[in-house]
Amino acid sequence: MPHVVVEHSPEAASPLALQALCAALFDALAAHPAIPRPDALKLRTLQSGAHLLGTQGQSYAHATLLLLPGRDDDTRSDLAQTILRVMTDALPQVHSLSVNLADLDGAYAKRVLPDDS
Numbered sequence: 584m585p586h587v588v589v590e591h592s593p594e595a596a597s598p599l600a601l602q603a604l605c606a607a608l609f610d611a612l613a614a615h616p617a618i619p620r621p622d623a624l625k626l627r628t629l630q631s632g633a634h635l636l637g638t639q640g641q642s643y644a645h646a647t648l649l650l651l652p653g654r655d656d657d658t659r660s661d662l663a664q665t666i667l668r669v670m671t672d673a674l675p676q677v678h679s680l681s682v683n684l685a686d687l688d689g690a691y692a693k694r695v696l697p698d699d700s
Contacts, residue, residue: 584623584625584650584651585612585618585624585625585648585649585650586625586648586649587605587612587624587626587627587647587648587649588627588629588646588647589604589605589626589627589628589629589644589645589647589670590628590645590646590647591628591630591643591677592630592634592642592677593631594642595642595644595674595677596644596674600673603673604669604670604674605626605627605628607672607673608626608646608666608669608670609621609624609626611668611669612624612662612665612666615662617658617661617662636679638678638679640679642676642677642678643677643679643681644674644681645679645680645681645682646670646681646682646683647685648662648663648666648683648684648685649685649686650662650684650685651686651691652689663683663684664682666682667680667681667682
């Protein structure tokens with residue numbers, strides 16, 4: 584928790600640019616007061632195999648932020664705007680950028696190995 588999944592069209596960005604996007608998103612979210620444990624952040628990108636947009640421009644990137652329930656609407660909106668700002672800076676050539684927030688189910692479970700010291 585929290586997870587950020589960025590789905591994108593194949594032409595949206597290079598692997599290097601997508602890694603830079605993940606790093607920028609991590610930094611922005613780690614600095615946000617609604618994310619008390621940055622070490623719990625998990626970010627990843629997924630390229631679409633096929634897509635079709637209703638616009639002439641066909642490149643897109645859509646981020647989904649998955650959170651445990653409990654944040655108020657203002658906080659959720661601020662998190663979405665933070666992600667959109669980072670995406671806008673990192674992917675200026677992408678035609679369509681969007682962000683959605685979703686709550687993880689109360690039954691969410693995870694296992695993480697301890698970091699090596």
